[in-house]
Amino acid sequence: MLTNKVHLSDYEKRYQVRVNTSTSALNNHVRFGENGFVTYKENNGGYNGSQQQEGGIISYTYREMPIIPVYDVSGVNFGGGYDGPNGEPLGNGSNPYAQAFRQTQAEGTNAHFVYVEGSIFAEADLGKYFLARTSMGGRLYNQYYWNLSYNPYEDFESHGNANGNSENEQMSSNYNWTNTITYKETFGKHKVQVIAGYEQKGNAGRQFSASNTNLFSLDPNYVQLGDGKVSSPPTSLIYQPTATESFFGRLDYSYNDRYIIGATVRRDGYSEFFPGQQWGTFPAISAAWRISQEDFLKGVSWINDLKIIGSYGAAGNNGNVSSNNAYSAYNSGFGSSYYGITGGTPLQQGFYNSQLGNPKTTWETDKITNVGFTGSFFNHLDLDIEWYKKAVSGLLFQASLPATVGNANAPLVNVGDVQNKGLDMSATYHTRFSQDLTFSATLNVTTYNSLITKESNSSNHFDTGGNRDGSIVRDQVGEPIGEFFGLQTEGIYQNAQQVSSLPGYGGAAPGSFIYKDVDGDGKITSNDRTFIGNPNPDFTYGLNLSASYKKFDISMVLYGSQGNKDWNYTKYWTDFYGTFQGGKALALYNQAAVIVNGQNTVPNAILPAAAFSQDMGSSANSSFYVENGSFLKCRVLQVGYTFDPNLLKAVGFSKLHLYVQATNLFTITKYDGLDRELVPSVSNQGGQGSQTQSAAFGIDYGAYPNNQRQFIFGANLSF
Numbered sequence: 001m002l003t004n005k006v007h008l009s010d011y012e013k014r015y016q017v018r019v020n021t022s023t024s025a026l027n028n029h030v031r032f033g034e035n036g037f038v039t040y041k042e043n044n045g046g047y048n049g050s051q052q053q054e055g056g057i058i059s060y061t062y063r064e065m066p067i068i069p070v071y072d073v074s075g076v077n078f079g080g081g082y083d084g085p086n087g088e089p090l091g092n093g094s095n096p097y098a099q100a101f102r103q104t105q106a107e108g109t110n111a112h113f114v115y116v117e118g119s120i121f122a123e124a125d126l127g128k129y130f131l132a133r134t135s136m137g138g139r140l141y142n143q144y145y146w147n148l149s150y151n152p153y154e155d156f157e158s159h160g161n162a163n164g165n166s167e168n169e170q171m172s173s174n175y176n177w178t179n180t181i182t183y184k185e186t187f188g189k190h191k192v193q194v195i196a197g198y199e200q201k202g203n204a205g206r207q208f209s210a211s212n213t214n215l216f217s218l219d220p221n222y223v224q225l226g227d228g229k230v231s232s233p234p235t236s237l238i239y240q241p242t243a244t245e246s247f248f249g250r251l252d253y254s255y256n257d258r259y260i261i262g263a264t265v266r267r268d269g270y271s272e273f274f275p276g277q278q279w280g281t282f283p284a285i286s287a288a289w290r291i292s293q294e295d296f297l298k299g300v301s302w303i304n305d306l307k308i309i310g311s312y313g314a315a316g317n318n319g320n321v322s323s324n325n326a327y328s329a330y331n332s333g334f335g336s337s338y339y340g341i342t343g344g345t346p347l348q349q350g351f352y353n354s355q356l357g358n359p360k361t362t363w364e365t366d367k368i369t370n371v372g373f374t375g376s377f378f379n380h381l382d383l384d385i386e387w388y389k390k391a392v393s394g395l396l397f398q399a400s401l402p403a404t405v406g407n408a409n410a411p412l413v414n415v416g417d418v419q420n421k422g423l424d425m426s427a428t429y430h431t432r433f434s435q436d437l438t439f440s441a442t443l444n445v446t447t448y449n450s451l452i453t454k455e456s457n458s459s460n461h462f463d464t465g466g467n468r469d470g471s472i473v474r475d476q477v478g479e480p481i482g483e484f485f486g487l488q489t490e491g492i493y494q495n496a497q498q499v500s501s502l503p504g505y506g507g508a509a510p511g512s513f514i515y516k517d518v519d520g521d522g523k524i525t526s527n528d529r530t531f532i533g534n535p536n537p538d539f540t541y542g543l544n545l546s547a548s549y550k551k552f553d554i555s556m557v558l559y560g561s562q563g564n565k566d567w568n569y570t571k572y573w574t575d576f577y578g579t580f581q582g583g584k585a586l587a588l589y590n591q592a593a594v595i596v597n598g599q600n601t602v603p604n605a606i607l608p609a610a611a612f613s614q615d616m617g618s619s620a621n622s623s624f625y626v627e628n629g630s631f632l633k634c635r636v637l638q639v640g641y642t643f644d645p646n647l648l649k650a651v652g653f654s655k656l657h658l659y660v661q662a663t664n665l666f667t668i669t670k671y672d673g674l675d676r677e678l679v680p681s682v683s684n685q686g687g688q689g690s691q692t693q694s695a696a697f698g699i700d701y702g703a704y705p706n707n708q709r710q711f712i713f714g715a716n717l718s719f
Helices: 057-063 096-105 496-501 645-651 691-695
Strands: 012-025 030-043 109-126 130-149 164-187 190-213 229-255 259-270 279-289 303-317 329-331 352-355 364-377 381-398 412-432 437-447 449-455 461-467 470-476 484-486 489-492 513-515 530-533 539-549 552-562 565-568 626-628 631-642 655-663 667-669 710-718
Parallel strands (some): 470 484
Antiparallel strands (some): 130 164, 190 229, 229 259, 259 279, 329 352, 412 437, 412 449, 437 539, 552 631, 631 655, 655 710
């Protein structure tokens, strides 16, 4: 059956000019060069994580009732859930088509970006053994963002929202200036290299934004900030300039290319930490032993090369801590801090605490240990195996504060220590079966174990990753980072006798969830919450296959993750009748409990009985939302053909390779969501780039899928 389909497209236009030059002087003893590019980009979309929320377009595709049409009977106005001011029988979802149309087709959002990036360098040979080098790189960035907001007349909750316009402009710059002097010399079988350097980095910028509402026209040619009613006064924001200063040195030594050692030390300072906390010292050392060159292995024919390697090093992370992080700040607002001291008017200006400072915040230190070997065997097998341990001390994270401190923004603090360890393994087999047939296969496996070893909070934990029922994640000492925390479901109450005989909670009734009494006190409370799922995989793996036969070639890239759990928050909307009216899953019809005369008549029910009230415990954060997130995905499959160069010479070509490529050809998974590779949520975890995103992941709020299947036909042509 053929159906009419409408495709709403977002877009991105990108134009780029790149230049690279280099030259030399004094018989090539002095060299200069530069590289740079200018990029202009325009789009109407954004980061996919912005769809990771209950109010995103993807979420509304399942929140909106399927009986609501895209357009109403006029065929002109959008259909929606608004049915008058006194009811909500059609739910509080929005028409996803209308949202997408207004953003992509009706010029609702338009963003322009200009990047000017590049670097220059100069280096000179100082005698035979010394090299001096200086380089300066940087970026100038300008963004202009323009957005039209339309009156969503078709929606229930936002039916009365006025139209509007908002504009935002940002400009920023950064630079990186590095200076080094290198000494290099060979003494017989001894090789020595010493590097000393100094580096500066800086960032600065500002932005301007304003918005208005109640425009008489939404024609983009007539929309101006001066029209309509001011909804947000013009705001100018200066990005406090930041600076990083570093001194570093490195020593490399090898004997006969058999014994190799390297040592590095850095002294880094960051301007945004409070005086006394700004500087950190970070050393590192590495060693390697090419054991295959030892006499006792030279006669082993199946070992082509074998090297034992090890390293230990510390690296500093400043977490992009802002300039006001160390200081407490106060603000004033008519609706928040003005007060009638005498009990009436006039109101007197007051101030409130808007930011809590922490002058003790300092560098997060990552201490990394690696031990392993790399080798080549049997002329066909390359093998790398490495054990690693990463110990993060002074983890930077926004402080978790009790409600008693008010609404002041919490600072970033060094909340604790985290340890990650595992194995990195890579094996490549390559062979030529004949003159015409070759084959290669590479398998990569990484095991991963995360553990929080220390927290500075008195409670020994902090919670993050919020939803309508509270926090999803608890990061606690002795547990992996990002682990899900909630009640453990153990089935459905079948009748009133079972309700009275098992530990219960307020609202428990036949047809509601049974929760595990973790603390054994005979009742279900918040103290029965426990760890119910780890989003960290046991291991990830990839397999790259390639083969060629005469002029034909084929390649495949497979990638997988095993042992991780995902939190499918979309089921809050679709699998419970009592949350919000809207689109519901078929499981609510055929897999929910049905209570007749106090007895459940669906023995294999996995969902609570339909009820208007949530007191039955249906939507509480629990193991019900936790699913197996393991998957195997075919990222790329490509088949190609290379034409004989002798045939191409007649038409002026030196090479022609034609190929057909399929991406995301298949995914094997038990996860119920659209795509189990979940990007972090901007709306629920502190904004893009926020430190909280790294502590709450594997949560599906309504993610935009990145597994679209594509078929690409292409050609590589050389003249």
